[in-house]
Amino acid sequence: MSVIILLLLASIFVAAIFLAGFIWSVKSGQYDDDYSPPVRMLFDDKPSQESSKK
Numbered sequence: 684m685s686v687i688i689l690l691l692l693a694s695i696f697v698a699a700i701f702l703a704g705f706i707w708s709v710k711s712g713q714y715d716d717d718y719s720p721p722v723r724m725l726f727d728d729k730p731s732q733e734s735s736k737k
Contacts, residue, residue, distance in 0.1 A: 708714070
């Protein structure tokens with residue numbers, strides 16, 4: 684029975700670490716840009732100078 688309690692406490696500790704990491708990433712602005720990722724593939728890349736010399 685004590686092993687179950689130990690595993691339960693360990694899992695709650697790991698979940699708290701992940702929750703703190705998620706809250707930190709939200710507060711630091713990691714998820715602020717919700718427009719450009721879906722349309723990034725639609726933007727044209729500028730041709731490099733090496734490919735224009737050939």
